[in-house]
Every structure is written in structure tokens, then in C-alpha cells.
Amino acid sequence: xxxxxxxxxxxxxxxxxxxxxxxxxxxxxxxxxxxxxxxxxxxxxxxxxxxxxxxxxxxxxxxxxxxxxxxxxxxxxxxxxxxxxxxxxxxxxxxxxxxxxxxxxxxxxxxxxxxxxxxxxxxxxxxxxxxxxxxxxxxxxxxxxxxxxxxxxxxxxxxxxxxxxxxxxxxxxxxxxxxxxxxxxxxxxxxxxxxxxxxxxxxxxxxxxxxxxxxxxxxxxxxxxxxxxx
Numbered sequence: 251x252x253x254x255x256x257x258x259x260x261x262x263x264x265x266x267x268x269x270x271x272x273x274x275x276x277x278x279x280x281x282x283x284x285x286x287x288x289x290x291x292x293x294x295x296x297x298x299x300x301x302x303x304x305x306x307x308x309x310x311x312x313x314x315x316x317x318x319x320x321x322x323x324x325x326x327x328x329x330x331x332x333x334x335x336x337x338x339x340x341x342x343x344x345x346x347x348x349x350x351x352x353x354x355x356x357x358x359x360x361x362x363x364x365x366x367x368x369x370x371x372x373x374x375x376x377x378x379x380x381x382x383x384x385x386x387x388x389x390x391x392x393x394x395x396x397x398x399x400x401x402x403x404x405x406x407x408x409x410x411x412x413x414x415x416x417x418x419x420x421x422x423x424x425x426x427x428x429x430x431x432x433x434x435x436x437x438x439x440x441x442x443x444x445x446x447x448x449x450x451x452x453x454x455x456x457x458x459x460x461x462x463x464x465x466x467x468x469x470x471x472x473x474x475x476x477x478x479x480x
Contacts, residue, residue, distance in 0.1 A: 267382045269458075270465035274406065274413045281455035283415070288335055295328040297370075299445035307438055311362065318358040326350035326379075329380060332453025333380045337461070346382040353378060368413065373407040374400040380460035397478045399463040407463055415453040421448050 306317040330347045334340045353375045361368035370410050378396025380386055387395055400407045425444040
């Protein structure tokens with residue numbers, strides 16, 4: 251049986267597939283690359299989740315849900331900023347933030363019921379946020395555009411967001427173990443640091459998912475990651 255061949259050290263890596271053919275694995279890899287290339291710009295996006303941890307840890311599920319709603323505007327602002335970093339467009343940031351707030355509104359309930367409804371909801375409507383930013387759409391038009399993009403390749407959209415969430419969750423768990431110290435205070439600090447470092451990947455990855463879905467659409471605009479993220 252023929253043995254698989256791998257690139258040798260020093261050899262160039264295979265060219266990445268274009269967005270319309272990009273797999274979920276390549277979506278995650280490209281998100282990590284953009285994160286690394288813009289580390290100091292991207293890292294502050296994790297402050298939203300870090301603050302959420304500091305405020306909600308140790309409370310009941312009901313209180314945590316209310317705290318998640320309270321942090322919604324900050325999380326949405328971090329998402330919009332992540333889209334700006336990944337896609338290089340900032341002219342319609344305020345409208346994109348309003349779209350993000352509308353999409354986020356039912357999310358705390360959906361994610362508490364079970365993770366999958368929240369992921370599907372975000373796959374169907376969350377792409378309206380980068381659409382508002384890049385295509386300079388109004389709020390209603392951006393929500394409609396997000397739904398159309400989500401349905402272009404629903405499997406890729408849901409799979410992309412689910413994989414990003416899974417990578418975030420597994421990496422967070424591993425980092426928690428690495429940073430774990432005895433005592434509840436040490437665990438809290440470890441959780442905050444984990445979310446500070448890892449949560450921005452969710453924002454960058456979703457912005458790139460917009461590029462994938464737009465490229466798969468017959469009405470795709472010219473949307474590529476910015477040179478800043480290259």
C-alpha cells in the first residue's frame with residue numbers, strides 16, 4: 251500500500267483553497283493565522299468574555315443568563331471589532347453593532363436550552379453582522395442578507411460555528427488545566443485568562459465564515475480578508 255507523502259521541512263505548504271471551497275478545518279486554521287498575525291489587536295476582544303467570567307462565576311444559571319444579557323452590548327462590540335480586523339471594513343460599524351445586538355437578544359435563552367439551537371440561530375442570522383459592515387446594509391437588509399448567506403451552505407455554516415466553539419471549548423479546558431492552581435480564587439483567575447486568550451478566535455472565525463458563505467453565493471460580493479490579516 252502506498253504511503254502518504256507529507257511536505258518535508260522547508261518545503262512550501264500547499265496553497266490554501268479559495269473561500270468557496272474552504273473546509274471547516276481550513277476555516278479554523280485561517281482564523282488562527284489571522285489571530286497570530288494581529289495578536290495585540292485581537293487579544294483585547296477577549297475582555298468581554300473575561301469580564302463575563304468575573305461577574306457570573308459562582309452564580310446560578312438564571313443569574314448567569316441575566317449577566318450574559320447584560321454583557322451583550324460589549325460582546326457584540328467585540329464581535330464587530332473582530333470583523334473589522336479580519337475583513338478590513340469599518341464604515342458601517344455602528345449599524346453592524348445594532349444588527350449584532352438584535353441577533354444576540356435570544357441567544358442567552360437558546361444556549362441555555364442546549365448549545366445546538368444557539369449555534370443554528372447564529373449560523374442563520376449571525377452573518378448579517380459582517381454583511382452590514384462589508385456591504386454597508388441597513389439593519390433589516392443585513393438580517394435578511396445574513397439569513398440568505400447562512401442558508402447558502404447551511405452545513406458549512408453550522409459546522410463552522412460548531413467547530414470554532416468546540417476548538418474554543420477544548421482549548422479552554424486544556425488551558426484551565428495548565429493554569430489550574432489550588433483554591434477557588436486560582437480557578438477563577440485561570441478561567442478569566444483562558445477566555446481572555448481564546449474567545450477572540452470565535453469572532454475572527456465567524457468573520458471568515460461570512461467570506462466563505464458569500465463566495466458560495468451566486469450574489470457574492472467581493473469580500474476577502476484584509477491585507478492587515480494576511
